[in-house]
Structures are given as C-alpha cells and as structure tokens.
Amino acid sequence: EYGISARLTFSNSLLREEHLSDNKCTGLCALFNESETPRNGVIVHSELLLAYLRRRYPKLYFVSSTTKVL
Structure with a gap:
C-alpha cells in the first residue's frame, strides 16, 4: 500500500x-523473495553468501554492507 520495502542484514x-x-x-529470504513490488533486499557482507542468494532468490536486490573492508 505504501510502497516501502524491507531489508535483511x-x-x-x-x-x-x-x-x-x-x-x-x-x-526469511524465501519470504522476502515473494514480494514483486516493492522489491525487498538484503544487506550482505560475504561474497559467498551474495553468490548463493543471487542464484536462489533472484527477485531480491543486494546492498554491500558497510562492515565490509574494500
């Protein structure tokens, strides 16, 4: 109704x-992946987890965690 998405960290x-x-x-990821609009997302630190989530939950969007050292 309000177009507000959620993010897992x-x-x-x-x-x-x-x-x-x-x-x-x-x-939780499967539940978040069900939403078409707005798109829910995940804040991710691990590259291993990011690759896994992209394969399994294509409707999520991804944000790099500020805890990650670049």
Whole structure:
C-alpha cells in the first residue's frame, strides 16, 4: 500500500559454506523473495553468501554492507 520495502542484514564476516543451509535465514529470504513490488533486499557482507542468494532468490536486490573492508 505504501510502497516501502524491507531489508535483511547479513553482516557475519565469518560465514562458511555450511551456514548457507540455515533454515531461519533461508526461510526469511524465501519470504522476502515473494514480494514483486516493492522489491525487498538484503544487506550482505560475504561474497559467498551474495553468490548463493543471487542464484536462489533472484527477485531480491543486494546492498554491500558497510562492515565490509574494500
């Protein structure tokens, strides 16, 4: 109604591949991915997680976390 999107924040710098199957996080991403308008997003620190999310949840938009050292 108001066109306000939501963002999840995943800023864990110690994330490993085995964490990608976390049911709570994947469930939230799936729920956020269902929205057509407005597009929901994810603030991401990990490149591993970013690649995983882009493959599984194509409707989300992604923002680089300010906790990431460039």
